[in-house]
Amino acid sequence: MTPLDFLYAAAAAWITAALVGVLAARTAGGLLACCAVSALGGVAAAAGGGWSLVYGDTPVVSPGGATVVGGPLQLQATSLAGVFTALLGVVAVAIAWYAPRYHTPSGGTALYVAAYNVALLGCLAVLTAGGMVTFLVAWETMSLACYLLILRHPRAFPVARGAFWFLALSEAGFLLVVAAFVILSAKTGYTTLAGISAHSELVPGGWRAAAYLLALTGFGFKAGLVPLHVWLPEAHPVAPADGSAFLSGVVVKMGVYGIALFAFRLAPPAGAWPGLVTMGGGAVTAAIGILYAMAERDIKKFLAYSTIENTGIIVTAFGAAMIFHASGQRALWAFLLIAGIYHVANHGCYKTLLFLEAGVTEHATGTRDMDRLGGLVHRLPRSAVIAFVGTLGIAALPPLNGFVSEWLIFQGLFQGFRTGSHLTGILIVLAAGILGLTGGLAVYAFVRGFGIPYLGMPRTRQAAAASDDGQPAGGPALLAVACVALAVGAPVVLYALGKAARTVTGVTLGPLLLPGNLTVIPAHTDFAAFSPTYLAVFLTCALAVPLLIYLAGRPRAGSASVPVWDGGIVSFKPRMQYSAMTFSAPTRVTFNALYRPSISVSRPSDDDPAGRSGPVHYEAQVTPAFQRYLYRPLVRCLEWLADLVRPMQSGDVNLYLLYVFAVILLAYLLGAV
Amino acid sequence: MTLWFIRGLRRGVVTTRYPARPDPSARFLPTPPAFRPRALTRETAGRLAATCPSGALRLDDLTLVYDVGRCTACGRCAAEAPAAVQSSGEFELAATVRSELIKRIPLRETS
Amino acid sequence: MTTVEPRVVPGAVTTFQVASPDLEAVVRDLAGLRLADMFAGGSGGSSPRASRAASNGEQTILRLVWANDTQGEAGYVITETPIENGEYPALSDIAPAAFVEECEIYEQFGIRPASGKPLNRIMLPPHADLPTLGRKPRSEPEEQHAPHLVGGQAFEFPFGPVRQAGVESLYYGLVTSGEEVVDLYLFTWHKHRGLEWRLQGMTPHDALFLAERAEGLSAVAMTWALAAAAEAATGIAPAGAAQRTRAVAAELERLYNHAAAMAALCQSTGLSVGQSAAEIALERLLRLNARAFGHRYLFGVVDVGGASRAPDADAIREDLPAAYGEFRRAADALLGTNSFVDRLEATGILTAAQARGLGLVGPVARAAGLTADTRLVPGGPYGKQVTAATATAGDVLARFTVMLAEAAESVRLIGQFLDAGTAAGTTELPRTGGTGLGWAESSRGEALAWIALGDDGRITRARLRPASARNWRGFDDACRSQNVFTDIPIIEASFWLTAAGMAR
């Protein structure tokens, strides 16, 4: 019995779910059944992933000698993939719990859930692929299935465009990944991942670096590294809520897994500079991601940009880990790997949660525009509470899980001085500084992201009419529990991760990570320590202090409570409260160079000198710099090339026959030589 | 700012000593009227009540009811009947009970 | 009726009948003049047919008051237009200055411009059933008044009506994007005391009592304008000495108002030492008022047909130099304080075009380069000896310098009037009907009053238009002209208007 058996069960469950979905999800019962089966698969995957953390890598097996596109189907459950697999399982359960209430049974839904379960299967296959062919096939399956689930409502143009962005970029990435694999297997002569990593010393340094950079870029497209990130804000808003939750919670993490695979397992590149490149890219990604998030009113786009930010944080940790490895700090190498992977798990949980709640909001109010919401805490109390947990987590506020993993990452980065070289040390601390800025902005952004939609007064009639009943709550609630568990149970998680890290890196942190009594140490006993569990307990108790103070200090005599002082106006109007964009106006002004907002004001007094009052409208549109200044020229250049080769496509059959003949002739000549 | 500081020193203190001491500038303040009952016939009082723009004067058969609170010290009554009305010179008129401000002025008994 | 081409007769008020269809063309012709006021109602002796019609309420007379400000031929033109069908040409599209009055007329008489565009709320509070001068608006004001909606990435910062201590109640809707002032509008309806409604049926003498409380800080100008209107209506002229008495009071009023404005400017720029210096001058000027006229704010000085009190000339000659010396020293010290002057420069700019288009008056208009000063109108006590101080920059500093120049001019004028001799005493008004226009220059600018007397000598319709009613309109444009939040109090101080005058 190995973790792999659980994963077989999960795969079987999801295949069944896909079949049930495509056949029966036109009816509510069928949809429910499909989701139930899918949930079972999720449980199995979670169990298998969790176990494989402590179990270690299983041998590579090819069940029944089956083959995929000419290559043997090679599977292996590894510790490195363990966290990703477990996360995949948990997300699958949550979404399966959520979907039946979110979707209305129909033909479209049937295809959608089928595609979704195939995507789950694809992800599982990517994580358990033991050979490169298997990996690549699984990767393509996942990408195509995701493309389909983004296309849930293909009529709308934005949907088609978002889906196309996704597909185009992931295909571009795929080619680079193929190249990276080809290099490694060609140099080592092995096609199994285990084989490649076992004989990685055969790969010369230059080729290693080339392969790694190819992989970093290729997977970076999926992971959303700036400037390869543009598909996230395009695809996330148009996909159904659980679809975009799946994209952010899992699919993006597949890219991260790929990077980890090449950075730590297959053939880790030599020298410090690949690490520096990775870390720099991660830090830039984090900062730019959160800055663009600040400028978004659409909740889902906002969350998508925040996903980019979190990917950046994870990749920064990986890069720093590589630097430490290059400078012989093996303990910190393993430690930062653990920290990064921990953040993967955390972000997977709360980002999925937030996307699911965004779906609830959109269902209840019909809009995703923060400036058309407000006051939802009174109308959607359940989702407000759940979303609040998720927000605390993603804003990295104690005692939630985001804080734990970011604390670990920071503690790792702060020990940059241990690299020996001053330059790298300074660069690492610089990256820590950028992450600090990012963290601060993230708190700011999520105060806004929670406060504007949930607090205050409803800004539109739809927001005022929102209602809680009939809205899915189970799935997000499960994830909220997971967030709390990941925070309070940090020592357990870290124990498991420590084991996994030993399997991957061969470093035994043991007491250097967990000296016992629920305390965590960042790899060096002389640096820092804290206990997430005690912190959580303490803060929960600390919440009681203000209450006690109030109870102690409350007036003995009768006290009157009067409404807040409003300058004596007749009544507050919704137009008198902070809007999402006015809240972030200071950032917009500070980082004007990045945003380059185009401001348009329309007020009656402009075209009417009499001073007639009336509706005032103010817009500051942020320029999507990368789309405009990087991708648009690229696309134009491609179109130009296409124009060049158009004359070949004359449509004349004889001409095509000539082409064929020429090609065959060329082949013969090459063969003869 | 030094310039302002020196100006201030040169300017000296202008603050009144009131309420510790009386303030000389109070002499010129407009003050509500005081009535001379001997000169206040019923007919005069009627004219006064009619001329008062703020309704501070009301004729109650043998007394002139004078509401100091309503009085704006506009001086129209004094202009109407200089013999019967003159300025009282009182400006400290704050009251904690409204009725303290309502005075009953006896009229001259007309035989 | 036929349209006569309206002409301005210097120093006089000429009235023309204009038929409703011709009104638009006439307004275009008169574009060279300043639209000083516009109001409805009030049957007058001038047009018996109109009076009959108006009395049985089938028809309202729309009156436009035009002013010619050019020195030498300054004068007024009134056009009377009977409105039958409850609509008149949309004048504010041609002459923006008409807009505020269009709104007032709609609220009071229920007749509106034909354009059908939404109107602003000026005086009638929402959901209040107040008596109006004419027929109530046909449709509920809520439907007619422009909605205040804030869209996109801005929000309305609600300020008031209960603002900082010691200022009038006034509501600003300050539309901001978090950093810049996008738009600004203000409500004064919670100070509407229905004065024009109260004045109906009063004798002009009693009316003065309320008129000086329409805008207490320009009581003399307001009462002078109303008294002059009554005198014009009954065709009498007060004695020269009484006229000079009024002028002395008006100039004293201008002095203390400019001192108060200076203090407010210092307060808004946070220069408390300057504020103290200005307030010392202000208090001394007020005490001078009390000593010279028996009232710190010069209430009850002006009377119909003359003046009810004579100034204590010796007191003025004795105290004015010292009091004005305080004022002058404070002003010089302020102009020598760079931090203060820099704050005022290029703040709240109003161009001459804006000022002319909106028919602004007083220091605000003069600081933009316009010579709008009713003291230049021939006749009256001033004669030809006034020089209107003007500036061109149109910013707060320009307004401040204009005020300082006017203060010096006032002191000079007061001396001249005292030498020429001042006295109390009134000329009795004959009990006849008629209509008349009166004006006076308050410290805020031209104060206008139009009065229609019935045959019993009582008021059938009185129109009070303090300068504030005009200049508030320029305030929000001045605030919108640049994007600094903290400039708004400075601009408000430099305008030195009252909400009381706006709401009446």
Place this chain on the structure above:
Amino acid sequence: MTAEELQETIARQFGRSLHIRTLDTGSCAVCEQEIRLLAAPHYDLQRLGFFFTPAPRHADLLLVTGPMIRAFEVAARKTYDAMPGPKIVVATGACALGGVYPADPFTHGTVDAVLPVDVWIPGCPPSPLALLQGLGVAVGRLAGKVRDLPFTVDDDPERTRGDS
């Protein structure tokens, strides 16, 4: 509580330092000018321990001017309710005491039609000195003397009050 008790409470609780919130319920802007002058060098309210505050939450005394326009009643009540007790309301000026506007659809005519007034200060406008005296009376530092003033003069022109 009566004004006297209130004054004792004020003297005890505020240590003779009092914060004033002004409220304009439709005045003609002259009362506001006089109130502003209270803080000016000539009168210097602070020397007596009085301070102006823009926030009714910090205010102990409400200085009301104007005839209490009905459209403003909401704001007036809100301001009064926003003040913590014990609080004093001072009606300032002839408008506030009913001298200028009658009770009609526009105005209540007097302030005490809406707010419980503790001290009345006549005058149009009440000069800063009158306001100082009124504030002194409000906190029980000065005795209100108007109760004993007859506002009559006897015939003898030499000994008439007011001319002295």
